[in-house]
Amino acid sequence: MKYKLKVIIGSTRPGRKGPLVARWFLDIVKQFHDFEVEVLDLKEINLPFLDEAEHPRLQNYANEHTKKWSKVISDADAFVVVTPEYNFGYPATLKNAFDYLYAEWQEKPMAFVSYGGVSAGTRAVQALKLPVTTLGMMPLPQAVNIPFFTQFINNDGVFEGNESLEKSAKLMLKKLISWAEALKGMRDKPLSEKL
Numbered sequence: 001m002k003y004k005l006k007v008i009i010g011s012t013r014p015g016r017k018g019p020l021v022a023r024w025f026l027d028i029v030k031q032f033h034d035f036e037v038e039v040l041d042l043k044e045i046n047l048p049f050l051d052e053a054e055h056p057r058l059q060n061y062a063n064e065h066t067k068k069w070s071k072v073i074s075d076a077d078a079f080v081v082v083t084p085e086y087n088f089g090y091p092a093t094l095k096n097a098f099d100y101l102y103a104e105w106q107e108k109p110m111a112f113v114s115y116g117g118v119s120a121g122t123r124a125v126q127a128l129k130l131p132v133t134t135l136g137m138m139p140l141p142q143a144v145n146i147p148f149f150t151q152f153i154n155n156d157g158v159f160e161g162n163e164s165l166e167k168s169a170k171l172m173l174k175k176l177i178s179w180a181e182a183l184k185g186m187r188d189k190p191l192s193e194k195l
């Protein structure tokens with residue numbers, strides 16, 4: 001069984017380093033045959049600030065960009081967010097992307113690859129858990145947190161993680177497979193059958 005994994009790149013500013021970190025992580029994901037991967041780069045997706053009149057719970061979307069985003073997120077079985085830390089929090093682009101939808105996120109696991117200075121982006125990850133759980137997702141405690149991340153970017157501008165980062169990525173992905181399987185089972189069973 002292949003799970004549809006969406007890897008979301010959260011930073012969008014010119015000169016961002018997020019895609020370098022994501023590229024390294026995606027090479028590790030490739031070693032796992034349980035995933036069918038799609039990269040969702042929020043810079044390319046380019047969602048405007050939330051511009052829907054109705055609450056996303058109603059799924060009464062007016063805009064094409066929302067309908068497209070809804071389709072992509074509905075299709076997912078699991079997520080990995082690649083996030084920097086901005087001012088001890090996460091980028092506003094991520095919150096905006098979350099707020100567009102509701103049901104599409106529910107009962108799906110989300111794992112994190114974070115990078116930063118001394119904090120390794122961990123404050124951003126902790127802050128992310130509030131909207132993530134509110135939207136019914138399961139945030140994984142296993143994560144890849146990269147401290148002083150520029151030390152891993154070589155002279156060619158390629159991010160090269162060390163062995164311990166690779167180990168943490170593999171453990172996180174193994175756990176993500178378990179959660180993807182468990183929560184798929186949960187989504188496939190209508191609530192009425194469970195009660």
Ligand SMILES: Cc1cc2nc3c(=O)[nH]c(=O)nc-3n(C[C@H](O)[C@H](O)[C@H](O)COP(=O)(O)O)c2cc1C
Binds near residue numbers: 015018019115118121
């Ligand atoms: C607005 C802003 C705020 C930042 N705040 C933090 C922070 O709180 N903690 C941290 O470790 N790094 C912080 N940094 C440094 C980032 O770790 C670094 O710039 C990184 O490259 C940001 O990710 P990006 O290149 O993908 O945008 C900040 C950077 C910016 C642009």
